[in-house]
Amino acid sequence: xxxxxxxxxxxxxxxxxxxxxxxxxxxxxxxxxxxxxxxxxxxxxxxxxxxxxxxxxxxxxxxxxxxxxxxxxxxxxxxxxxxxxxxxxxxxxxxxxxxxxxxxxxxxxxxxxxxxxxxxxxxxxxxxxxxxxxxxxxxxxxxxxxxxxxxxxxxxxxxxxxxxxxxxxxxxxxxxxxxxxxxxxxxxxxxxxxxxxxxxxxxxxxxxxxxxxxxxxxxxxxxxxxxxxxxxxxxxxxxxxxxxxxxxxxxxxxxxxxxxxxxxxxxxxxxxxxxxxxxxxxxxxxxxxxxxxxxxxxxxxxxxxxxxxxxxxxxxxxxxxxxxxxxxxxxxxxxxxxxxxxxxxxxxxxxxxxxxxxxxxxxxxxxxxxxxxxxxxxxxxxxxxxxxxxxxxxxxxxxxxxxxxxxxxxxxxxxxxxxxxxxxxxxxxxxxxxxxxxxxxxxxxxxxxxxxxxxxxxxxxxxxxxxxxxxxxxxxxxxxxxxxxxxxxxxxxxxxxxxxxxxxxxxxxxxx
Numbered sequence: 001x002x003x004x005x006x007x008x009x010x011x012x013x014x015x016x017x018x019x020x021x022x023x024x025x026x027x028x029x030x031x032x033x034x035x036x037x038x039x040x041x042x043x044x045x046x047x048x049x050x051x052x053x054x055x056x057x058x059x060x061x062x063x064x065x066x067x068x069x070x071x072x073x074x075x076x077x078x079x080x081x082x083x084x085x086x087x088x089x090x091x092x093x094x095x096x097x098x099x100x101x102x103x104x105x106x107x108x109x110x111x112x113x114x115x116x117x118x119x120x121x122x123x124x125x126x127x128x129x130x131x132x133x134x135x136x137x138x139x140x141x142x143x144x145x146x147x148x149x150x151x152x153x154x155x156x157x158x159x160x161x162x163x164x165x166x167x168x169x170x171x172x173x174x175x176x177x178x179x180x181x182x183x184x185x186x187x188x189x190x191x192x193x194x195x196x197x198x199x200x201x202x203x204x205x206x207x208x209x210x211x212x213x214x215x216x217x218x219x220x221x222x223x224x225x226x227x228x229x230x231x232x233x234x235x236x237x238x239x240x241x242x243x244x245x246x247x248x249x250x251x252x253x254x255x256x257x258x259x260x261x262x263x264x265x266x267x268x269x270x271x272x273x274x275x276x277x278x279x280x281x282x283x284x285x286x287x288x289x290x291x292x293x294x295x296x297x298x299x300x301x302x303x304x305x306x307x308x309x310x311x312x313x314x315x316x317x318x319x320x321x322x323x324x325x326x327x328x329x330x331x332x333x334x335x336x337x338x339x340x341x342x343x344x345x346x347x348x349x350x351x352x353x354x355x356x357x358x359x360x361x362x363x364x365x366x367x368x369x370x371x372x373x374x375x376x377x378x379x380x381x382x383x384x385x386x387x388x389x390x391x392x393x394x395x396x397x398x399x400x401x402x403x404x405x406x407x408x409x410x411x412x413x414x415x416x417x418x419x420x421x422x423x424x425x426x427x428x429x430x431x432x433x434x435x436x437x438x439x440x441x442x443x444x445x446x447x448x449x450x451x452x453x454x455x456x457x458x459x460x461x462x463x464x465x466x467x468x469x470x471x472x473x474x475x476x477x478x479x480x481x482x483x484x485x486x487x488x489x490x491x492x493x494x495x496x497x498x499x500x501x502x503x504x505x506x507x508x509x510x511x512x
Contacts, residue, residue, distance in 0.1 A: 001154035002325070008334025009153060009341070012195070013169070016188045016342050020176030023187040032375045034108055037181035037382065038357045039265045042103060046274050048186055049266045052350075053275060054282045055189030056262045057084075057253060060145030060344030063196065063289060068316035070293025074225030076238060078290050083246035083253070084283040088276045091254045096269035097426045098260070100512040101505055109354075110260045110422050111362040117425040119502025120433035121366055126440055127418045128362035131257040132355045132388075134414040138256070139351045139388065140395030142344040143170070148314050149337040152321040167393070169341065170348075174389045177349045178382050182265055185349040192346050195339035197285060202332070203323060204288045207295045210327055217298040225297065235469040241460050244472035252412040252475060255419055257354035258347060269512055292320050301326055348389070356384035410456065413447040413475040417482050426510070432499045435489030443482030450474045 027043055029036035044052060062080070069077030098113060107113045111131070115124035143166060150165045176184045208214050218226065228238040253259060266272050296302070296319035302311040307326060310318045324336040360381040365372055372380070421436045450461045451474055462471045493499045 002152075002330055002333065004330030005325075005334035005337060006153045008331050009149075009338045012335070012338035013341065016191060016345070017172050017176065019187050019191065020172070020180060020184040023176075023183040024180040026183050026187060031181065032378050034357065034360065034374070034378045034381055035106065037378050038108060038353050039261065040182040040186055042265055043267055044186060044265050044271075045267050046271050048190075049262070049271050050275050050278060051189040051193050052186045052265065053259070053262045054279060055185065055192050055343070055346040056258055056350050057347075058196075058282050058286065058343070059142055059347040060340050060342075061141045062286070063340055063343055064145045064148055064317050064320060066286065066290050067292040067296065067320045068318075070225075070290050071296045071319040072293075072316040074221075075228050076242060077293055078287075079242055079246045079249070081283060081287045081290060082243075083249040084286055085280060086247060087250040087253050088279055090250060092273065092276045094423060094426055095254060095263050096272045097510050098422075099264060099266060099269050099272060101426075101509045102264050104509050105504065108264070109257065109357050109361050110255065110418070111358055114421050114425060115362065115366070116504040117429070118421070118431075118433035118436070119500065119504070120437070123421060123433045123437045123440075124362050124366065126437060127421060128358040130414050130418050130440075130444070131358050134411040135257055135351050135355045136388065136391055137395060138411050139348050139355075139392035142348040142351075143392070143395075144317065145340045145344045148317055148321055149340050151314065152310060152318070152325055152337060169345070170389060170393050173345050173349055174386050177352060177385055177389075181382075182261065182350065182353055185346045185353075186265070188342065188349075189346045192339065192342040195335060196343060199324075199336040199339045200285055200288050200292075202328075203292060203295075203336075207292075207299075207323065207327060211295060211298055217294055220298040221294050225294075234467055235471075237469075237471060241471040241473065244476050245459070248416060248473040248476035248479070249412055251419055251479070252415045255415055255422060256351075256411075257358055258351040261350055261354040261357060289320075292323060296320070296323055299323070299326070348392070352385040352388045352392075353381075355388045356381040359384045410448065410451060412473075413451060413459070413478055414444065416475040416479045417443040417447065419479060420483055420486055429501060429503055430490065431486055432490045432493045434498075435486050435493055438489045439482040439484075439486030442485040443478040446481050447474050447478030450477070 024031070027041060029041040029043075031037050035042060066077055066080050071077075098110070101107065102113060105112075105116055107116065109128070111124040111128040114127050115121055118124075146166055146169055155165055208217065211217050228242055231237065231239050254263070263272060266275075301307050301319075301322045304326065307318070307322045310322060321337065321340070324333045328336070360377055364380050365377055369376070417440050420431070420439060424431050424436075451459065453461075459474055460471045461474045461477055462469050463477065490499070
């Protein structure tokens with residue numbers, strides 16, 4: 001047991017617990033209304049929105065998995081950096097429009113917008129279920145970061161005793177999310193990001209000195225880890241997979257339900273536009289985090305006697321925690337581990353709220369109890385958020401970790417199939433909802449089939465075309481199929497005179 005690190009870790013966890021419960025009094029609103037509990041009353045300004053969206057998208061699994069991928073696979077792990085740069089210009093023009101129309105029609109979820117724009121409860125239900133299913137394993141994987149640091153502190157692993165700290169952490173998360181709603185992760189995100197910035201900058205400054213400088217670090221890394229392999233015998237390999245993974249991930253990132261929830265909680269469209277300008281600061285930090293994988297490789301920490309047991313249990317995922325344990329004093333290790341754990345709780349809270357909003361608005365209210373009261377609607381959302389967290393906890397407690405990660409590979413593939421309905425709806429009403437639903441089903445089925453070819457262990461599909469082999473992200477190929485089916489089906493439906501153009505919005509709703 002690392003006593004000093006554990007004391008600091010518990011102290012910081014106590015602070016965020018207090019903040020989570022106290023945030024119910026922050027910017028008071030009627031918590032019996034869903035937009036107050038689930039969207040913070042849509043009153044978060046530029047700074048809070050910056051921390052909330054950053055804390056939402058840059059999760060604990062990112063801080064653990066990106067160095068792990070660079071440590072184990074080399075240059076491929078850096079795909080996360082360009083995709084988080086690409087995403088901001090893409091959403092600059094899209095999401096402020098979504099905010100404006102959502103505010104004018106009291107839409108709480110992206111599926112609310114789809115239902116109103118296309119007059120199709122079935123299409124909205126498909127988008128909502130896709131979002132919920134993609135979110136559940138994503139929440140579960142936030143626990144991976146907590147598991148790794150709890151194990152690194154020296155707590156026993158395995159069995160009920162080993163899982164007890166994780167259960168306690170999620171019970172606390174469930175309690176303050178239930179009472180405070182989105183205000184809780186919004187307030188905690190500020191402390192979380194401060195801790196992350198301090199930890200990462202300290203590691204990037206201190207570790208090169210201890211390892212002999214950047215030149216020595218990169219010299220110790222094999223060229224196969226520094227560069228993507230070239231195109232060979234007509235096989236593009238990682239040269240095509242890398243950019244497709246970056247671009248596909250960028251398209252998917254901002255249409256996860258938790259991202260839409262954070263966006264719709266902002267004070268206004270200009271708040272969002274300012275955030276898209278400043279959020280790339282997180283991409284800079286992500287680049288530094290990626291370098292930690294090379295630091296771990298150069299230091300040889302996986303073979304050190306005191307750390308080898310951790311790597312045997314957690315594999316490359318212990319790269320960043322291992323650096324903290326070996327090279328830093330106990331108190332700073334506690335700070336870094338707390339940053340990872342808190343970095344798990346913030347997005348997990350937002351994700352559970354987003355899934356609860358989707359179920360309540362687009363399943364319960366739309367199909368099960370259309371006449372429910374405002375209070376009943378909010379109560380159902382609160383209870384659903386508890387169920388979602390409990391379901392995510394079961395993933396980790398009873399499903400082997402490798403299978404949970406395999407399920408998460410489907411997340412981006414699933415979410416990308418919601419993009420045509422949402423993005424096209426922001427700019428045009430040309431698509432027919434029946435055609436969009438058909439495209440969604442076609443893209444989804446092909447994407448799941450393509451992922452199943454590798455037993456859900458890989459996210460690439462090798463397309464054989466004219467003597468060339470072009471591996472690319474399955475989600476991107478599935479999106480192309482989705483769009484193609486949607487376009488052709490819309491043309492057929494309109495030619496047959498079977499299209500309908502029901503729409504509760506008007507052009508003026510999108511201007512602001």
